[in-house]
Amino acid sequence: MATLKDFRGDQPTWCPGCGHFSVMSSLQKAAVDLGIEPHEMGVISGIGCSGKISEYTRAYGFHTLHGRALPVAQGAALGNKDVKIIASGGDGDGYGIGIGHFIHAVRRNIDITYLVMDNHIYGLTKGQTSPTSSQGFISKTSPKGSSEQPIQPLETALVNGISFLAQGFSGNIKQLNELVKAAIQHKGFALVNVFSPCVTFNKVNTYDFYKENLIDIGAIEGYDVNNRGKVIEKIRETNGLLTGILYQEEKATFEELTPEFPEASIAKQNLHLDVNVLKAIEKQFQ
Amino acid sequence: MKKYLMKGNEAIAEAAIQAGCRFYFGYPITPSTEIIEYMARKMQQVGGTFLQAESEIAAIYMVFGASGSGKRVMTASSSTGISLKQEGLSFLAANELPAVIVNIMRTGPGLGGLGATQADYFQATKGGGHGDYRLIVLAPNSVQEMTDLIMDGFDLADIYRNPVMILADGILGQMMEPVIFKEPEKIEIDKSWATTGANGRKRNIITSYNLHNEAGEEKALYLEQKYKGIKEQEQRWEEYHMEDAEYVFVAYGTSARIVKGAVDQLRKEGNKVGLIRPITLWPFPEKAFIPLLNRIKGYMVVEMSAGQMVEDVKLNVNGAAPVAFYSRQGGITPQPEEIIEKFNNSYHKGGEQ
Ligand SMILES: Cc1ncc(C[n+]2csc(CCOP(=O)(O)OP(=O)(O)O)c2C)c(N)n1
Ligand code: SF4
Numbered sequence: 161m162a163t164l165k166d167f168r169g170d171q172p173t174w175c176p177g178c179g180h181f182s183v184m185s186s187l188q189k190a191a192v193d194l195g196i197e198p199h200e201m202g203v204i205s206g207i208g209c210s211g212k213i214s215e216y217t218r219a220y221g222f223h224t225l226h227g228r229a230l231p232v233a234q235g236a237a238l239g240n241k242d243v244k245i246i247a248s249g250g251d252g253d254g255y256g257i258g259i260g261h262f263i264h265a266v267r268r269n270i271d272i273t274y275l276v277m278d279n280h281i282y283g284l285t286k287g288q289t290s291p292t293s294s295q296g297f298i299s300k301t302s303p304k305g306s307s308e309q310p311i312q313p314l315e316t317a318l319v320n321g322i323s324f325l326a327q328g329f330s331g332n333i334k335q336l337n338e339l340v341k342a343a344i345q346h347k348g349f350a351l352v353n354v355f356s357p358c359v360t361f362n363k364v365n366t367y368d369f370y371k372e373n374l375i376d377i378g379a380i381e382g383y384d385v386n387n388r389g390k391v392i393e394k395i396r397e398t399n400g401l402l403t404g405i406l407y408q409e410e411k412a413t414f415e416e417l418t419p420e421f422p423e424a425s426i427a428k429q430n431l432h433l434d435v436n437v438l439k440a441i442e443k444q445f446q
Numbered sequence: 447m448k449k450y451l452m453k454g455n456e457a458i459a460e461a462a463i464q465a466g467c468r469f470y471f472g473y474p475i476t477p478s479t480e481i482i483e484y485m486a487r488k489m490q491q492v493g494g495t496f497l498q499a500e501s502e503i504a505a506i507y508m509v510f511g512a513s514g515s516g517k518r519v520m521t522a523s524s525s526t527g528i529s530l531k532q533e534g535l536s537f538l539a540a541n542e543l544p545a546v547i548v549n550i551m552r553t554g555p556g557l558g559g560l561g562a563t564q565a566d567y568f569q570a571t572k573g574g575g576h577g578d579y580r581l582i583v584l585a586p587n588s589v590q591e592m593t594d595l596i597m598d599g600f601d602l603a604d605i606y607r608n609p610v611m612i613l614a615d616g617i618l619g620q621m622m623e624p625v626i627f628k629e630p631e632k633i634e635i636d637k638s639w640a641t642t643g644a645n646g647r648k649r650n651i652i653t654s655y656n657l658h659n660e661a662g663e664e665k666a667l668y669l670e671q672k673y674k675g676i677k678e679q680e681q682r683w684e685e686y687h688m689e690d691a692e693y694v695f696v697a698y699g700t701s702a703r704i705v706k707g708a709v710d711q712l713r714k715e716g717n718k719v720g721l722i723r724p725i726t727l728w729p730f731p732e733k734a735f736i737p738l739l740n741r742i743k744g745y746m747v748v749e750m751s752a753g754q755m756v757e758d759v760k761l762n763v764n765g766a767a768p769v770a771f772y773s774r775q776g777g778i779t780p781q782p783e784e785i786i787e788k789f790n791n792s793y794h795k796g797g798e799q
Contacts, residue, residue: 207557225557227501257501285474289498301486301498
C-alpha cells in the first residue's frame with residue numbers, strides 16, 4: 161500500500177500559504193485512501209502556478225501547455241484506462257484559454273477527474289484579471305476595474321450535462337479530500353472546482369472572504385443533489401458560493417457508449433496483427 | 447527631445463501609442479507581459495480600446511477585426527503565444543490587413559523557459575501559418591531601436607497593407623535603456639479599402655475565400671509582386687567596421703550586441719573583422735552581401751538557435767567563402783570570448799568551421 165510519502169514529487173515552489181498546497185495534498189491523500197499506487201495515477205496539468213501539481217506529485221504526469229490539459233487528459237485516458245487520470249489547472253487555464261475544451265470534455269463524459277484551482281487571478285504571470293474575476297476587479301490588466309462579467313463554470317458544466325460536480329475550498333482540507341475522493345470514484349467526467357486563494361496577488365478573494373461567505377450544501381434544507389434544474393437555481397441564488405458535492409448522477413460514459421470500445425487497455429494490447437488477419441484484409445482489395 | 451529611461455517592453459507600448467495605435471488586444475505571457483500591462487494603463491487615456499482576450503487566438507482575430515476599420519492596431523506575445531496566432535497571421539496577410547505583432551521570444555520548442563533566444567527566426571521569416579505569404583520582420587537590438595522600429599513598423603504595415611512583426615528577445619524586452627521618442631512621421635496613406643461604414647460607395651468586403659483557380663492565381667501573382675516590391679525597397683541593415691573588413695560576422699538583435707564586443711576585441715588584436723547586422727529579417731538584406739562576395743575571406747554567423755538565419759546567409763554568400771557558425775541555445779547568451787575562440791579556430795588555425 162502506498163503512503164503519502166510515495167506521492168511526494170519535486171519540492172514545491174508555491175508561495176507560503178498558497179491555496180494550491182491544499183489541493184495537492186487532498187489529491188495525494190485521496191489516492192492513498194483509495195489504495196491507488198503512484199503508477200496507477202496520471203496527473204495531467206496545464207500551465208499556471210496550479211499546473212505545477214504534476215511536477216510536485218509523484219505519479220505519472222504530463223505538464224502540458226496552457227489551456228490544453230483536458231484534451232491531453234482525454235487522450236491519455238482513452239489510451240490507458242487502467243491509469244486513473246487526473247486533469248488539473250487554474251481558472252485561467254481551464255475557463256479562459258481552455259474553455260472550449262472544457263465544455264466538450266463535460267458533454268463527452270470520458271472517465272476522468274478535473275481539479276480546478278480557482279483563485280480568480282492569473283498567478284504565474286503575476287496578477288492579471290482572470291475569467292472568474294468579478295466585474296470591477298482591479299488588477300494590472302484592469303487598473304480601473306474589470307468591465308467583464310465572470311464566467312460561471314458550475315452552471316456551464318451543468319447545462320452541458322456534467323455527471324459529477326463538486327466545489328471545495330483550500331481552507332477546508334478535510335472536506336476537500338472527501339470531494340476529490342468522490343470525484344475519483346465517480347464513473348465519468350468529474351469536476352471539482354476549488355476556491356484556492358492566491359495570497360500574493362489576489363487581495364479580494366482571500367481565505368477570510370471564503371470563510372465568511374461560503375455555504376455548505378449540508379446546511380441547506382432539502383438540497384437535492386440529483387435535480388439539475390434546482391441545483392442551477394441554488395447556484396444562481398448564492399452566486400456560486402457553495403461547497404460540497406453539488407450535483408451527481410449515474411450516466412453512461414463515452415467509453416460505454418462507443419460501439420466496440422476495446423475491453424482491454426489499448427496501451428496494453430498486443431498490436432502485432434495476426435498474419436491471417438492481414439491476409440483477410442488483403443483479400444478485400446483483390 | 448526628452449530622454450526617458452524605460453524598460454524595452456514599456457517603450458514598445460509607448461511608441462505604439464505615439465505612432466497612433468488605438469487598439470490593443472493581448473494575453474499575458476512572460477517575458478512580454480509588461481506590454482499588455484502598459485496598454486491597460488495607457489490606452490484608455492488616449493481614447494483607444496484595450497482588451498485582455500481569453501487567448502492569443504482571440505487576440506489576433508480581434509486585431510483582424512479592428513484592422514478592418516483602417517485604424518492602427520497591435521498585439522504582442524511570446525513564442526508559444528505567437529504560435530497560436532499563426533493562422534491569424536496568414537489571414538491578415540491574405541486579406542492585406544495592416545497590423546503590428548510583437549514577439550518577445552522565449553525558448554522553445556514546447557513551453558521552454560524564459561531566457562534569451564532567437565529560435566523563432568524560421569517561424570517569423572518563413573511563414574508559420576499556411577500559404578504563400580510574408581511578414582515584414584524587424585529585429586531591433588536596443589530599446590531605442592525598438593521604439594523606432596515600432597513606429598516604422600506601423601508605417602510599413604499601412605503602406606504595404608501587410609502585417610509587420612517585431613522580433614526581439616527577453617533581454618531586450620526587460621532591459622532599461624535611455625530612449626527618445628521621435629516625432630512620428632506623418633505619411634499619407636490611402637485607406638479607401640477600410641470597412642468604415644461609409645454610405646454611397648461600393649461596399650468594401652474583407653475576404654480571402656476563393657474557389658476559382660484563375661482568380662486564385664491572379665491573387666497569388668499580385669501578392670508575389672507586392673512582396674517583390676517590399677524586397678526591393680525595404681531591406682535594412684547596419685554595417686559595423688565593414689570598410690576594410692576581410693572577415694564578416696552576421697548577427698541580429700541581442701547576438702549582434704555581443705558580437706560588436708567581439709569585433710572590437712578582434713580588431714584590437716589586429717584582425718580585419720566587421721559586422722553586418724540585419725535589421726529587416728524579412729526581407730533579408732541580400733543587398734548587403736552583393737558587394738562583399740569578391741572580397742570577404744570568411745563569414746561567421748552568431749545566433750541563439752541551432753542555426754536558422756545562417757541558412758539565409760549561406761544562400762546569399764552562395765559558396766563564395768566559408769560560413770562558420772556559433773550559437774548558444776536554450777536561454778544562454780553567447781559570450782564574446784567564446785565567439786572569438788570560434789572565430790580563431792575557424793579562420794586562423796585552418797581548423798574546423
Ligand atoms: C499559450 C500561452 N499563453 C500564455 C501563457 C502564459 N501564462 C502562463 S500561466 C498563465 C495564467 C495562469 O493563471 P491560471 O491558469 O489561473 O493559474 P494560476 O497561476 O493562477 O494557478 C498564463 C497567461 C502560456 N504559458 N502559454
Ligand atoms: S503567485 Fe499566487 S497562485 Fe502562484 S504560488 Fe503564489 S500564491 Fe499561489
